[in-house]
Amino acid sequence: MIHQFRCNNVNIVLDVYSGAVHVVDDVVYDLIQVFDKKEKEQIIEQFKQKYDEKDIIQALEEIQALKEEELLFTEDPYEAFLPDFEKRNPVVKALCLHVAHDCNLQCKYCFAGEGEYHGERSLMSFEVGKKAIDFLIAHSGSRRNLEVDFFGGEPLMNFDVVKQVIEYARSIEKEHEKNFRFTITTNGVLLDEEKQKYINENMYNVVLSLDGRKEVNDRVRYTVNKKGSYDIIVPKFQALAESRNQEQYYVRGTFTRYNLDFAKDVLHLADLGFKQVSIEPVVAPKEAEYALQKEDLPILFEQYEELAKALIKRKKEGQGFNFFHFMIDLSQGPCVAKRLAGCGSGSEYLAVTPEGDLYPCHQFVGIPEFLMGNVEEGITNSSKQKEFQHCNVYAKKDCRNCWAKFYCSGGCAANAYQFHGNILDTYEIGCELEKKRVECAIMIQAKLLEEGFSN
Amino acid sequence: MKHIKTLNTATLKKSLRKGGCGECQTSCQSACKTSCTVANQSCENNNR
Numbered sequence: 001m002i003h004q005f006r007c008n009n010v011n012i013v014l015d016v017y018s019g020a021v022h023v024v025d026d027v028v029y030d031l032i033q034v035f036d037k038k039e040k041e042q043i044i045e046q047f048k049q050k051y052d053e054k055d056i057i058q059a060l061e062e063i064q065a066l067k068e069e070e071l072l073f074t075e076d077p078y079e080a081f082l083p084d085f086e087k088r089n090p091v092v093k094a095l096c097l098h099v100a101h102d103c104n105l106q107c108k109y110c111f112a113g114e115g116e117y118h119g120e121r122s123l124m125s126f127e128v129g130k131k132a133i134d135f136l137i138a139h140s141g142s143r144r145n146l147e148v149d150f151f152g153g154e155p156l157m158n159f160d161v162v163k164q165v166i167e168y169a170r171s172i173e174k175e176h177e178k179n180f181r182f183t184i185t186t187n188g189v190l191l192d193e194e195k196q197k198y199i200n201e202n203m204y205n206v207v208l209s210l211d212g213r214k215e216v217n218d219r220v221r222y223t224v225n226k227k228g229s230y231d232i233i234v235p236k237f238q239a240l241a242e243s244r245n246q247e248q249y250y251v252r253g254t255f256t257r258y259n260l261d262f263a264k265d266v267l268h269l270a271d272l273g274f275k276q277v278s279i280e281p282v283v284a285p286k287e288a289e290y291a292l293q294k295e296d297l298p299i300l301f302e303q304y305e306e307l308a309k310a311l312i313k314r315k316k317e318g319q320g321f322n323f324f325h326f327m328i329d330l331s332q333g334p335c336v337a338k339r340l341a342g343c344g345s346g347s348e349y350l351a352v353t354p355e356g357d358l359y360p361c362h363q364f365v366g367i368p369e370f371l372m373g374n375v376e377e378g379i380t381n382s383s384k385q386k387e388f389q390h391c392n393v394y395a396k397k398d399c400r401n402c403w404a405k406f407y408c409s410g411g412c413a414a415n416a417y418q419f420h421g422n423i424l425d426t427y428e429i430g431c432e433l434e435k436k437r438v439e440c441a442i443m444i445q446a447k448l449l450e451e452g453f454s455n
Numbered sequence: 456m457k458h459i460k461t462l463n464t465a466t467l468k469k470s471l472r473k474g475g476c477g478e479c480q481t482s483c484q485s486a487c488k489t490s491c492t493v494a495n496q497s498c499e500n501n502n503r
Contacts, residue, residue: 013459019467028458059458070468071461077468094481143477145499147484183484205484252488280487324487327495330463334496335474339467342493343482361483406467407494409482438494446462 002073003403004032007443008309010450014442016403017078020071021330023446027051027059035063036073078336082394085340090389091141094344095132096351096362099124099161100153104189105229108220109256109282109290115153117353117366123158124354129165131375132352137176139378146173147204149183151351151362156190166202183207185252187221188233188240196240204248208237211253212265212279219258220290238273246275250324256282256290260299263307270314270321278324281433283415292429301436308440312447328407328441339393342409346372346388346423360388363414388413391423398426408434476500 001016011029013022024032030050034043044056066072101122103115115121133148140146148169150162162184169180181204188208199206210233211217218228241249251274255262262279269277281300284291292300307323314320343349346360353365356375364370373380391413393405411434415427478499 015465017468018465019463020465021462023460023462025458055458062456062459065456066459066461071465074468077471081471088475091477093477094484096483145478145480147481149484181480185488207488278487324495329495329497332466332498333494334479334498335470335476335500336467337470337475338477338479338496339493345483348477349481349483362488409493441495449462450460 001076001401001403002032004029005439007305007439008312008447010443010446012439012442012446013072014403015066015072015074016406017076018071018074019330019333019406020066020074021442021446022066022072023450025059027055028063031056031059032063032072035060078340079394081336082340082392085337085392086390089141090347090385091143092136092139092348092350093143093145094147094149094349095136096149096151096349097124097129097132097155097165098152098351098353098362098365099129099150099155099165100158101354102157103152103154103187104157104223105154105187105221106224107187107222109254109284109288111283111363112153112365117153119366122354124161124352124356126161126164126168128352128354128356128375129161130168131356133165133169133172135375135378137172137178140178144177144179145181146178147181147183149185151185154187154189155184156186156195159190159195163198181205185209187229188236189223189229191233191236191240196236196243199240200243206240206244206249207252208233208240208249209253210234210237210251210269211255212259212262213268216255216259216265217253220254220256234272241274241276246273250276250278252278252280252324254282255279256284257292257296258290260296261303262300263303263310266307266323267310270319275321276324277321280325281430283412283418283427283430286419294429297429297432300433304433304436304440308444312444315448316451316453325437326441326444328438328445330442330445336406339406339409341392343412345413346385346391360384361414363412364417387423396424396426398431402431402435404431404435404438407438470498474498474500 003014011024101116106114183205185207214230217230221229266279351359351362358372359365393399393410399405399410413423416425417423419427
């Protein structure tokens with residue numbers, strides 16, 4: 001399968017099954033569309049008015065050479081591997097610990113309501129957190145790196161339990177030959193110097209929620225008194241990012257229909273000094289005023305392109321920053337097994353509620369049919385576990401013929417469920433945006449390499 | 456080559472044999488939490 005596109009005056013050809021990426025001239029760009037459909041003579045005849053015949057022949061030879069090297073027109077070698085893939089033993093390697101189903105902000109678009117996930121407001125006890133760690137170790141098989149994200153609601157509202165859980169996990173990781181990596185996702189309202197110090201000493205990654213420009217952020221991220229959060233959190237986030245040497249963190253925001261010009265928000269965050277930025281499309285019920293609609297796609301595509309161009313410019317000027325969705329490692333990215341399986345929700349990755357209930361991921365929390373068990377008894381809903389285990393790019397009909405399937409790995413199961421009631425479906429707007437992001441990410445690499453800059 | 460510049464060494468197929476150790480970061484733990492993004496994760500398999 002071949003995917004070809006033009007972006008920012010670069011012609012790019014992607015060989016989907018090998019993962020090879022080629023920058024090509026106009027001759028090859030045209031020829032590749034007919035290469036496997038027509039005879040050489042027919043192709044020469046078709047294009048000889050447009051290009052020099054010698055160039056056409058030379059281009060055809062180059063395409064053929066790459067085909068023989070399995071870097072173009074590569075056949076699918078992976079589908080045959082699926083039966084083995086599906087037989088793999090499920091291990092759990094990551095937990096999203098909902099230490100607080102409560103929040104001190106009332107963000108308009110929050111999938112967790114006001115942090116309570118449409119249930120009772122509650123905080124996780126240390127006992128439940130401890131059992132979650134025991135559950136993770138017991139179900140992690142031979143995996144060494146185990147991940148725990150402290151999530152909410154707002155996890156800083158239950159920071160003592162966060163500390164106790166970390167202390168407990170650290171006290172037993174060596175005897176079990178495990179290496180815990182802790183992360184925390186916070187809105188920053190309760191951040192102070194002491195917490196910052198603790199986070200820097202103990203957290204592998206920190207996700208800081210901030211949407212961009214003040215007016216954009218404050219329209220949707222406000223306190224219970226309807227006061228915007230921007231002025232409260234920006235100085236704290238700047239201090240935290242600096243104290244981590246601008247590494248191992250993300251300032252992470254959401255864009256909605258209120259700010260379709262979200263590239264400005266990304267650049268605003270970069271202008272505030274943040275070097276690790278992620279701004280992502282809101283996922284909301286279709287009828288919500290702030291939900292992205294299909295007709296918004298053209299402007300959103302333009303925004304991604306504009307952002308990509310700005311990023312290239314800033315990199316060249318020595319003012320580069322990382323935009324999460326444009327980061328791509330073309331040579332040594334994830335293996336195909338990971339690309340087939342995707343995020344691992346419901347199998348490798350589970351969410352734990354304050355009460356100790358297990359769900360496939362944070363976005364399924366509170367939906368009764370997705371309750372998978374609890375930290376005491378383990379996974380009791382094995383049919384649900386099997387359903388998620390089976391969830392891979394080849395199990396999704398929309399993904400089979402999609403060129404981007406090894407980049408997004410089938411997309412988000414929760415989004416698919418929300419829009420179609422089926423985790424094996426896809427969320428169309430999400431897919432279109434993901435494809436555009438991958439194209440931009442590849443274009444950035446091509447452009448920087450072409451102009452002698454390393455990415 | 457005059458007309459084509461290949462940007463990468465395309466190891467995807469090779470990773471079929473040596474990949475799958477699972478030591479890499481779960482994508483939703485890194486930043487996204489709402490949009491599955493896998494290709495930008497780093498491989499942590501030293502034997503690949």
